[in-house]
Amino acid sequence: MHELGIVFYIIRDVKQAAEENGVDHVSAVVMNIGEVSTVVPDYLTDCWRWAADKEPLLKGCELKVHIIPAVTHCDGCGREYETVRYGRTCPHCQSEQTWLLRGNEVEIKEIEVTNTT
Amino acid sequence: MDDVRIIEIKKSVFEDNDRDADALRRELKGKGVYLLNLMSSPGSGKTTTLIQTINLLKDKLKIAVMEADIDGDVDARKIREATGIESIQLHTGGMCHLDAEMTRQGLDGLTLRDTDLVILENVGNLVCPAEFDTGAARNAMILSVPEGHDKPLKYPLMFSICDVVIINKMDVAPYFDFDLEQCKEYIRMRNPRAKVLPICAKTGEGVDAFAQWILDEVTAWKRQS
Ligand SMILES: Nc1nc2c(ncn2[C@@H]2O[C@H](COP(=O)(O)OP(=O)(O)OP(=O)(O)O)[C@@H](O)[C@H]2O)c(=O)[nH]1
Ligand SMILES: [Mg+2]
Ligand SMILES: [Zn+2]
Numbered sequence: 001m002h003e004l005g006i007v008f009y010i011i012r013d014v015k016q017a018a019e020e021n022g023v024d025h026v027s028a029v030v031m032n033i034g035e036v037s038t039v040v041p042d043y044l045t046d047c048w049r050w051a052a053d054k055e056p057l058l059k060g061c062e063l064k065v066h067i068i069p070a071v072t073h074c075d076g077c078g079r080e081y082e083t084v085r086y087g088r089t090c091p092h093c094q095s096e097q098t099w100l101l102r103g104n105e106v107e108i109k110e111i112e113v114t115n116t117t
Numbered sequence: 118m119d120d121v122r123i124i125e126i127k128k129s130v131f132e133d134n135d136r137d138a139d140a141l142r143r144e145l146k147g148k149g150v151y152l153l154n155l156m157s158s159p160g161s162g163k164t165t166t167l168i169q170t171i172n173l174l175k176d177k178l179k180i181a182v183m184e185a186d187i188d189g190d191v192d193a194r195k196i197r198e199a200t201g202i203e204s205i206q207l208h209t210g211g212m213c214h215l216d217a218e219m220t221r222q223g224l225d226g227l228t229l230r231d232t233d234l235v236i237l238e239n240v241g242n243l244v245c246p247a248e249f250d251t252g253a254a255r256n257a258m259i260l261s262v263p264e265g266h267d268k269p270l271k272y273p274l275m276f277s278i279c280d281v282v283i284i285n286k287m288d289v290a291p292y293f294d295f296d297l298e299q300c301k302e303y304i305r306m307r308n309p310r311a312k313v314l315p316i317c318a319k320t321g322e323g324v325d326a327f328a329q330w331i332l333d334e335v336t337a338w339k340r341q342s
Contacts, residue, residue, distance in 0.1 A: 002213050002214075002244060002245045004211070004212070005212050005213060005214060005245065006130055009130045009131075009133070009134070010130060012133070013126070013128060013130070013133070014126075017124060017126055021124050023124070027121070038244050038245070038248065038274070088306070096306065105129070106129065106130045106131065107127065107128065107129050107130065108126045108127070108128050108130065109125070109126065109127060110123050110124060110125045110126055110127070111123070111124050111126060112121050112122070112123055112124075113121070113122045113123075113124065114119050114120070114121050114122075115119070115120050115121075115122065
């Protein structure tokens with residue numbers, strides 16, 4: 001249960017941010033999840049629902065997932081390409097001297113707080 | 118009317134753990150304790166390899182073992198019975214990996230008096246443990262022959278963070294069409310610095326190379342501490 005572990009880390013960080021900002025209920029948490037990070041978004045949101053509802057701060061709080069497309073940079077020709085489609089080998093020059101530019105993120109982007117007035 | 122306030126956070130979920138792990142590594146260095154994190158899929162031979170390795174090293178180093186599992190204490194007992202060294206079981210509470218905080222709690226359960234080397238047998242899994250730095254000085258992993266030589270392509274992160282890759286169960290290589298040279302090449306593509314050590318933990322063949330690597334590492338670590 002990889003995703004459940006991640007959810008506990010998210011809850012800990014969100015609690016801390018809420019405290020620093022004097023917030024007593026969070027309505028949404030927005031995540032940046034890289035396409036080639038090992039996190040499966042559906043599992044993550046399932047685990048989130050189960051764990052978040054146990055916390056008064058996060059009861060009913062929605063987890064929104066932004067997928068960050070994975071991009072690889074090629075040192076051979078200096079160009080970039082879609083990681084998921086082409087893997088490690090550059091489609092422009094066939095070089096294998098390539099590295100992941102982005103797409104590995106498991107990051108809390110922001111939290112949303114709704115004030116009903 | 119609902120008005121939504123947005124608070125920007127922009128923080129990696131792994132950030133706090135990475136910081137805890139660095140702090141733990143520094144503390145262990147100060148104490149002259151070398152922590153080795155050993156990872157692999159379930160059943161690839163971690164416990165068998167550890168028993169062989171410890172028996173080669175226990176006269177030269179004071180060693181302790183932490184066995185991390187979701188449940189049970191079979192492995193900790195096995196190590197104690199086969200080697201006589203201090204060995205404890207850590208339970209991860211259903212979690213698929215150990216993080217730096219759990220590792221620290223485990224270390225608190227050891228005597229650590231004059232201990233040179235602590236080996237952590239991590240939860241059997243090639244995905245999650247790779248993402249959570251435990252605070253170990255070095256990471257080692259075992260790939261066993263029946264898993265296939267293409268694993269470095271499928272679990273690149275695990276292979277890229279390990280300083281040593283042990284290839285175990287070499288005795289059964291002919292039955293599995295395991296191509297060692299191809300495997301080494303795939304590992305090199307992911308991690309050019311990794312040391313690759315083929316062994317057979319069942320007979321002990323090749324284990325001396327792993328023991329020697331550990332001995333050199335621990336000696337260097339203590340010189341710097
Ligand atoms: N043929 C063969 N079998 C081996 C070898 N090394 C280990 N085994 C067998 O593989 C099985 C699993 O070995 P363990 O050492 O318990 O593996 P492990 O990685 O500690 O397993 P978990 O802790 O359950 O993840 C046992 O039945 C061992 O006897 C080897 O070199 N050759
Ligand atoms: Mg074991
Ligand atoms: Zn290129």
